[in-house]
Amino acid sequence: MEEGRRRERDAGRTAEEERSARRRPVSWLAVALVLVIVGGGIFATWSAANEADGMRRSLLISGTYAQTGIKAATLQELSGSPADLDSPTYVDLKAHLVKIRQAVEPACRFAYVMGRQDDGTVFFYADSEPPRSSDYSPPGQVYEEVTESTLSVFSTGTAVTTAAETDRWGTWVSVLIPITDTTTGRVIGLFGMDVDAADWQQQMATATIPPILVTLLIAALLVVFSAYSQTADRERGRLKASEAAVRASETLYRTIFESTGSATFIIEEDMTISLANARMAELSGYSRNEIEERLPWTVFAHPEDLAQMITYHRARRSPEANGPASYGFRFLRRSGEVRQVVVHVSGIPGTMKSIASVHDISDRIRADEGLRRANRKLVYLSQLTKTELANRLFILHGYLELTRLQLPPGDPLAGLLTRSLETATEMSAVLEIARDYGDLGVRRPIWQNVQLTLLLGVSHLAMAGVRVECETGDLEICADPLLERAFQGIVHNSLLHGGQVTLVRLTAFADGPELRLVYEDDGEGIPVDEKETVFSLDVRERGRVRGLVFVRELLDITGITIHETGIPDRGVRFELAVPDGGWRHAPGSSEEEAHD
Secondary structure: HHHHHHHHHHHHHHHHHHHHHHHHHHHHHHHHHHHHHHHHHHHHHHHHHHHHHHHHHHHHHHHHHHOOOHHHHHHHHHOHHHHHHHHHHHHHHHHHHHHHHHHHHOOOOOOEEEOOOOOEEEEEEOOOOOOOOOOOOOOOOOOOOOOHHHHHHHHOOOEOOOOEEEEEEEEEEEEEEEEEEOEEEEEEEEEEEEEEEHHHHHHHHHHHHHHHHHHHHHHHHHHHHHHHHOHHHHHHHHHHHHHHHHHHHHHHHHHHHHHOEEEEEEOOOOOOEEEEOOOHHHOOOHHHHHHHOOOOOHEOOOOHHHHHHHHHHHHHOOOOOOOOOOEEEEEEEEOOOOEEEEEEEEOOOOOOOOEEEEEHHHHHHHHHHHHHHHHHHHHHHHHHHHHHHHHHHHHHHHHHHHHHHHOOOOOOOHHHHHHHHHHHHHHHHHHHHHOOOOOOEEEEEEEEEHHHHHHHHHOOOOOOOOOOEEEEOOOEEOOOOOOOHHHHHHHHHHHHHHOOOOEEEEEEEEEEEEEEEEEEEEEOOOHHHHHHHHOOOOOOHEEEEEEHHHHHHHHHHOEEEEEEEEEEEEEEEEEEEEEOOOOEEEOHHHHHHOOO
């Protein structure tokens, strides 16, 4: 009888242990799934926000490039009324807007130029729509749905990329670029481009697909692992659950394989394509039945790229597995058409297979090249215009001087001619600055040695009696190729306004992840109430402002900020804050190793 009770107790204990063992996997699995789903949701949200930020930056850059061809002088020749329809200036402006809109299709729906009347009414100068279009805005049409974003551009002169805003034409995300009179600093009008908000939101939604798929994949793997972690007493049930989970995972993998949005295929060791998705069939022009187990990937490689790609294929399967993970090549379609693509390849663990995803970038390359060509033409026309204006001003200056010399002493016209000569001289100075900074933002930022760039900048200035000290060593920063002009402009400001300057110094120190470059001189310094105006288009400080405002804009291209922090009467002190990732020590130096 006692033996029977013991067996019952043992049986009860065993049953309780089994129930406990079944509960434990469920508990940790639930927590893990919640964490994965929450993490996936956060990652998807971040991806959408990051995609939106990238689109805003891209739209702002496109708008800035496009606006460079529209000058304030052009708008000043227009009346902003139906009378402009007969004006050649209006015809040229509208043709320019049409070209801009065509250059950035399909992203841009409308390109237009707006102005603002003295009473605050906002109206259209011109838009990119043909007159027969129902969306056409004639010159002088009032923009009744004007938003705070539009008004802020007119008020502050700062370019913006708006949130989704609705007007009579639809709901749009817009980039608004001010068109400013460079001599007065006044905003004459604004250039805008509209992107359909639905397309914008669709791109953001597309950016969330990879995080969601990864989240589903991780969740599926957790379920599979949980199924395999069941106790030995439930081996048969665990095995069945695992088989079901594996089938679900295979379906999920297949779904991911088919819905990646890229041409994806699996390559065998002998270069045969064993599996291809529908996007691969679409890109290649072959059906999947014609590709799978029949065609080698070499069929799609341009002959001039083939040898290098075969080398990569073999290197990826070597013991070192040192083939590149991504590279570009020319993709041959069935029709013979050549497409520029980027391929991402990785080996499948435990096999000699690899999986490749091909992204067609031909259209993007063509669009980029079109923008580069347009930009080169705009730069050329700008330089030609500046040269012609400089020549005309030189001739005008000569005629004015000759006329002044021919006037008898005391003639009241002499004063007017003197002021006219001064104005012509000031205009020449403005053209000189425009010529110096004419390539601002045209070329990509590059790494430049700070000390060498400073010395090159001051080599163009009359530095007699002024000592230059630079304590930056092998420090390099990533900035616009015109960085030399920025340093030259800062030193020239000291020579022009600092009084008896005998020393200029540039030092550097790390401020957390940022770098601070500190420029100082021993001149008169800058009054407290002028510390910010030296970087603005303030007519009262015309000589100083026109140099430093371009310096600030040049540095801002790579996120470098500049502020004046000196004490009046003790010299200027400009602090340049270089963001994390924008500075380094020369590769191979001891400072670089310490920084790393």
